[in-house]
Amino acid sequence: MSEDRLNIKNDQVESPEVNPERPAEGADEQKKKDATLQAIQQLGQTNVPQLESNVFCMSIIGQVEGHLVMPPHNKTTKYEHIIPQIVAVEQNPKIEGMVVILNTVGGDVEAGLAIAEMIASMSKPTVSIVLGGGHSIGVPIAVAADTSFIAETATMTVHPVRLTGLVIGVPQTFEYLEKMQDRVIRFVSRHSNVTEEKFRELMFRTGDLARDIGTNVIGKDAVKYGLIDRVGGISDALAELNRMIAESKGEILQ
Incomplete structure (x- = not known):
């Protein structure tokens, strides 16, 4: 019984580590999707020309x-x-x-x-x-x-x-x-x-x-x-x- 418990604990410890950068990447992807959706709603297209102009x-x-x-x-x-x-x-x-x-x-x-x-x-x-x-x-x-x-x-x-x-x-x-x-x-x-x-x-x-x-x-x-x-x-x-x-x-x- 103790060995089974030990194995369960080891499995929990050895579970894949969570990459702290992944949530940020997910947030960036969501922001991009939101921006694309907003562009489609307002302009009828997925992107607009970006130009530095005077x-x-x-x-x-x-x-x-x-x-x-x-x-x-x-x-x-x-x-x-x-x-x-x-x-x-x-x-x-x-x-x-x-x-x-x-x-x-x-x-x-x-x-x-x-x-x-x-x-x-x-x-x-x-x-x-x-x-x-x-x-x-x-x-x-x-x-x-x-x-x-x-x-x-x-x-x-x-x-x-x-x-x-x-x-x-x-x-x-x-x-x-x-x-x-x-x-x-x-x-x-x-x-x-x-x-x-x-x-x-x-x-x-x-x-x-x-x-x-x-x-x-x-x-x-x-x-x-x-x-x-x-x-x-x-x-x-x-x-x-x-x-x-x-x-x-x-x-x-x-």
Whole structure:
């Protein structure tokens, strides 16, 4: 009986040793799996190109979400996510310029103006490019950059400021709307080549939009009206941004 007990004890002692590094390896593998799963969920692919760049790419996609949270089925860009990114770009010495990619239907007016004002006040070179659409409050964000581009097939809808939900029908409400509208008009005319008169004309034009007043501007027309600087794609936008960065560093002789 004692020999059997001794053998059991010896078997327990002689069991394979646990490698202290294995739990860490297992944790690393789990982290990799979690990162891969997250990439698939967010980007639709298992990996993204990793590149050390002096240019930061900021995207304004879907609806600009302001103080009210949009329904979960809406594609949104939250302004509380965008504003810290702009601050980080301004402070990071490794980032020398920023390109803003827009494909937005518009959204919250004050949130959009806040983003536009921050882009316009940056000390580093900025370039924007409208792909697909830069509608409504996306117009001030597009023109806020130092140089703006629009794809040939992209559109921009210019229309008056609108409110959704419960509206109190008193004169003060309409005065507030008019003041907000004036803020948008002044900002756009100050940061683009369109005049206030022309922008108001585009904003209040009738007969162009089926269920609204305003104007749907496509590609070259946006440049013709002075809203956007040039027609071009991502390569044109990045080439211009790199040229502006080199000029700001004094690498281009005047």
